[in-house]
């Protein structure tokens with residue numbers, strides 16, 4: 001099969017955004033991913049924050065984050081994805097930090113303020129008003145952040161692409177690549193071969209490996225971030241982190257983050273690690289989170305429901321690398337798209353499209369771009385007072401109110417696994433952490449028309465039940 | 468006369484509905500999320516009799532679920548829904564399963580980690596959670612689930628943080644006293660489980676450690692939604708007490724001055740004359756064998772001033 005552009009690793013938010021941009025033009029595009037569904041790579045483990053300026057402030061990473069941030073409201077509206085704008089607060093816990101607030105303001109105002117993100121100093125009373133549950137003497141408030149339902153984002157991007165003629169080869173790993181004059185041949189794990197005039201390497205943690213297939217060497221290190229998710233009530237209204245005057249690499253970064261689901265995430269600092277496949281969370285990771293965040297809250301009576309970890313690819317030089325291959329302008333590498341890759345993804349995609357154009361891809365706009373429908377769940381219909389019929393109201397997950405009809409809709413939108421349904425519906429994400437799974441496994445299998453023994457959590461050997 | 472909607476056809480909900488009828492013909496509809504009744508007790512032989520008796524008199528509505536949607540709570544069934552309002556609804560949702568972070572279980576999150584109730588449903592649908600199962604629990608529900616899995620040919624080990632009384636069991640259950648600390652996966656499925664400092668090979672981890680849980684705090688609750696008891700008799704009793712409270716003919720109350728949590732509350736109707744005081748830690752003091760000591764105070768001679 002021959003394509004104009006093949007994107008490797010389009011299961012991630014970056015690859016999907018590139019495909020989304022290309023879906024507006026008359027080009028034949030294929031996206032290849034080794035996972036069974038989009039969003040199962042790095043993009044599975046993040047916190048869903050739309051960031052602002054990033055240190056170092058003159059980096060490409062910071063520039064693209066700011067550009068991406070500004071694009072998100074429009075994208076969320078168009079794709080019907082839940083997004084909420086909020087601020088970030090750096091909280092002063094002791095008098096020394098309180099005294100330092102004006103100096104911190106001055107520095108941050110220089111870098112943030114210049115790019116249009118307003119910075120304010122909050123005294124104790126304002127802090128109390130803005131964040132009743134946060135204990136502190138004062139804070140620096142930065143405007144312009146956002147939180148997004150990243151699962152919905154991935155799902156809607158995927159559907160937009162499918163609707164607009166982009167091909168997907170999932171569960172397919174790129175094993176080898178050859179540049180043959182003006183064409184690239186990609187050999188996959190399934191024994192297939194794809195031809196493409198242009199290739200975009202957006203393989204996340206594996207981007208350096210893919211680059212190597214083209215003779216390009218990059219060094220990646222890996223950093224793990226642990227997250228603890230809480231149920232029950234609002235801990236904070238904005239993104240809240242302790243102010244740190246003297247950086248301590250062990251506790252740098254991370255924040256208390258509200259989510260669009262009503263849960264709260266304590267996101268930890270990035271710790272270096274050697275094994276990029278390791279998503280485990282250890283007692284130490286949780287201790288670090290407790291040490292860092294529990295002192296910030298007045299009421300801490302919230303139930304932790306889940307701990308998970310995400311792995312970031314950290315490039316040499318600590319900046320995104322977006323470049324043509326040394327051997328050909330027909331290959332574009334995206335290396336080390338670490339945090340805030342979600343934020344930057346729309347801007348990265350536009351940049352890549354420009355690079356493709358410059359390399360010779362003819363991009364003629366389509367005049368019949370189709371739009372995606374919002375995912376309407378049974379609970380939305382009930383909330384709006386609408387009527388439900390047939391078996392629409394058969395509830396499978398009581399905590400989140402997910403019904404059989406919702407599962408059917410998730411499948412229509414591309415879910416083939418349990419996690420695919422979970423991402424699209426929120427099933428099992430409540431406080432009981434899957435007391436409904438027995439019923440869910442049965443119903444998802446029925447709706448997919450497969451034996452429950454064939455259903456997996458997320459592909460591979462992640463089988464769920466036997467007989 | 469009011470008609471009550473009772474959420475959950477477990478022992479507490481059935482007992483409450485039954486007693487409401489018996490006390491004065493008060494009608495109640497018990498709604499149930501599952502397509503079978505009995506909840507956590509559905510596989511316990513000793514409660515079958517009570518459940519069958521109750522079903523003769525009580526009307527239950529299966530596959531009908533109470534769901535919170537923002538600030539409102541609805542009963543939803545296949546082809547419709549209605550909003551649940553006022554104080555006529557009593558949540559009898561029962562225990563929830565404790566989360567991995569609450570239990571201090573770290574590691575990965577592969578397929579094959581299931582809350583107790585998910586496995587009850589699997590068994591109901593003739594499915595098995597795995598072939599080599601670790602059940603983590605310190606109570607008789609863990610044991611009964613282990614027994615049921617063994618009966619179906621599954622290899623089972625029970626891990627319990629405390630020593631378990633297995634006198635009534637038909638033997639053969641492998642029990643390790645210890646704490647589950649870490650889970651490791653392989654190819655996406657549970658591979659081994661760290662118990663204390665030793666790895667146990669298994670493909671499945673079932674969590675059978677519980678906490679009372681009322682998802683609808685705006686409604687009154689009975690049974691294991693509010694009381695940490697592992698005694699089915701007490702669950703049934705709590706339904707009866709609540710029925711008495713709801714019907715309360717004399718309209719007289721008394722207030723019990725107590726530091727200990729009291730079910731159904733410190734203010735109880737005079738008609739009922741019984742309360743439940745769950746206190747896990749004093750079992751040795753009262754020499755009762757159950758993990759959760761529940762004391763039934765006969766209030767006949769126990770008078771405190773009415774406030």
Ligand SMILES: Cc1cc2nc3c(=O)[nH]c(=O)nc-3n(C[C@H](O)[C@H](O)[C@H](O)COP(=O)(O)OP(=O)(O)OC[C@H]3O[C@@H](n4cnc5c(N)ncnc54)[C@H](O)[C@@H]3O)c2cc1C
Nearest residue numbers: 009011012014034041042043049174204225310340341343
């Ligand atoms: C803990 C953590 C928290 C974060 N929080 C935030 C945040 O709040 N805000 C924010 O903006 N960013 C955040 N990030 C960063 C963000 O998640 C990533 O930058 C972003 O998801 C990267 O997307 P991606 O598409 O580059 O990578 P991925 O999602 O990993 O996509 C790459 C895809 O390539 C596929 N692939 C790899 N090799 C091959 C091959 N040989 N053949 C076929 N397919 C292949 C993979 O399967 C994968 O699906 C966070 C990251 C971490 C780890």
